[in-house]
Amino acid sequence: MSHPLEIPDIRHRAAVLGSPITHSRSPILHNAGYEALGMDDWEYSRIECTAEQLPEIVGGAGAEFAGFSVTMPAKFAALEFADEVTDRARQIGSANTLVRTAGGWRADNTDCDGITGALGELLGDRLAGTRHALVIGGGGTARPALWALAQAGITDITVINRSDRSAELAPLLEPAGVEFRFAGFDSDLLAASRAAEVIVSTVPSAAVVGHEQALAHAPILDVIYEPWPTPLTVAAAANGHLTVGGHVMLAHQAYGQFEQFTGRSAPREAMRRALEASLR
Incomplete structure (x- = not known):
């Protein structure tokens, strides 16, 4: 011994x-x-x-x-x-x-496992019937999020981003039969948020400053975990929506x-x- x-x-x-x-x-x-x-x-x-x-x-x-x-x-x-x-x-x-x-x-x-696990904790059994998602951001973290959403059966995704990356993301989403569209931050964010059944934010909090109220009208997974809660999730919670942070994604x-x-x-x-x- x-x-x-x-x-x-x-x-x-x-x-x-x-x-x-x-x-x-x-x-x-x-x-x-x-x-x-x-x-x-x-x-x-x-x-x-x-x-x-x-x-x-x-x-x-x-x-x-x-x-x-x-x-x-x-x-x-x-x-x-x-x-x-x-x-x-x-x-x-x-x-x-x-x-x-x-x-x-x-x-x-395994980032996609992180997204899937966090979405499961956020939505529970409702995830299986969810079809419309809003993803904030179109960079490196957005890609596993989009893949995970497609694998979960999401069929309609709006991506809010400062630049249109449709050409880059089409090979990721189209084979899964996902209809997706890009919108800038100057678009009708309130309408996009209200149309979504779940929102995944893949950007730093600074990227959505001034847009939190418009974007906070569905359950939200925010990949940020420090500091927590983020202004976006605070706004969503005030509207009665569940939120989950990036620490849950990190664990999964x-x-x-x-x-x-x-x-x-x-x-x-x-x-x-x-x-x-x-x-x-």
């Missing part, structure tokens, strides 16, 4: 890559999972990593590294670097997960990563408790 003061022999590692990375709460989630399962020989850390640095960092990682979570600005580089790519990561066009395999590295995108996207890295079922309750405690 180990002496109680001995440091565990770390034989397996994982880490989150991104820049800046000091704010990431992924280590809280994953390390809580290891602790809950008694996995004393596992450790999860943060590594500062730009898109340009990713090939060198991942390619030079020791055999003890089982996988990497990837955040901005390296998600596109992760997809390009991988030896193998899951169908959903390819369709979404970016990867937030790199898993070591016998043949190299496999890229996946981490469960799949944990399982791909370790081969064990994620202890979801323990991971979620640790995350929520850190936010309090």
